[in-house]
Amino acid sequence: MTWVNAVVQGLLLGGVYALYACGLSLVFGVLRIVNLAHGDLTVLAAFLALVVGQALGVHPLLTLLVVVPALAAAGYALQHAVLFPALRGGELAPLLVTFGLSVVLQNLLLEAFSADTRSLPAGTLGTAGLALTDLLSVGWLAVLTLGVAVAVLVGLQLLISRTAIGRAMRATSDDPETAQLMGLDDRKVYAVATAIAFATIAVAGVFSGMRGTFTPTLGPQLLIFAFEAVIIGGLGSLWGTLVGGLVLGVAQTVGAQIQPSYGVLAGHLVFLAVLAARPGGILRRAERR
């Protein structure tokens, strides 16, 4: 039963990782930009939810109404004003910009909030659970997080495959120069895609802030988990990102079941094993370059 429990808790943890990873997957897969500030932005979203929740005295879930638009706007502005112009300096330039942003964000958050460990007060949602058997119970918040992760990834997949903006994103990703010749404003397409990715970062920040704790310097750790989920699942595939998150979560909880200190290490080992055996990831999309 303890193993079943480990797997179930792992799947639920995987929901968090999938949520961390979807914004990274989108920016990476569609725009081919590696966002090294991804984790720090997730932490920023959690702090923003903390501040908004305290100021308005509302539940963290309600702060999504502020945090999601705020991050989306920041994403649009960052892409439009900084990252897109930087692309002209070669593919390395945006990487350096996001690295710089990562450092700046960590320092600003440290300055503003000190190094104290925080979490978002989820109230009864955070403590209530459902006992499946005597030995196996799941927390509602964990289940909700997994559900939200699935919903966000399904939503992104539909957006990309069915809508005009999704079509524009795929075309621009295929061939930016020709996309312009077909009347697409590549700068705007990139900015909208980044806004959408940042909106998912906001959701990830709020849910992970409720499920666990965070500090201003947690970002790089989150980035690594998100990165592993994306690579395990396969670049450019949103379903892959969901699978990658779940695999990573299960690897960590099962590893911890073997020996508590092995959890994160087991995740890294599975990541390396997938990279060695299937470099394209578990669900690599065949038609993608």
Added chain:
Amino acid sequence: MNTGLTPLLRLVDVDAWYGHFQALRGIDLTVHDGETVAVIGANGAGKTTLLRSVMGTVTLSPQSRVELAGVELGSRRPHERVREGVTLVPEGRKLFPSLTVRENLEIAATRARGRWDLDSVYDLFPNLPLLARRAAGSLSGGEQQAVAIGRGLVANPRVLMLDEVSLGLAPVVVERLYGALAEIASSGMTMLVVEQDVGQALRIAKTVLCLRAGATVLAAPAAEVTAAAVTAAYFGASA
């Protein structure tokens, strides 16, 4: 050559540069409303660069002017020029390989309805509806070229520019595509056609411009152009 038609696309003294390399020298060209102009010339003569200078994807000298219906395109970005009414069917087709045929067409379709939409493109190329859901990257060269032409049409441009439609295609396929281009021309579309296949070019064009080493070496009504004159202009022999 003044026929009393309105000039639609006008290039005046166009110099184009790739870094320090000058690819076009003092090109003047006028395309009138409803006419088809063919641009011919050997490989590397500057034909593609001429079309790029209209789309704004190559650097021009400051004195160079590119006008569409009297509006200077100047500093406009490529996607804004599409909105103004020029569309390029690029050399090598350049379809979006991971998009379906239908999506490739939809992406260029203008919201404002014009003569051309998906249905009229499907009428022009009757084999496309069967391929609509296939990934564009999986089509044959001729099928891809048909989609590329259709993608140019659904933008409902005022001037449609085509770069080497016949490139790498079997003669029978080229024949069919030029049949479609003749139909497009007779629908009143203004066209600027770059072509190595001089025979096909002369078939649909009213005026011919021959480039060599980035400069105009021949500009004449198609009816008055002889094979000998074209050969001479192409290779720089004294005619």
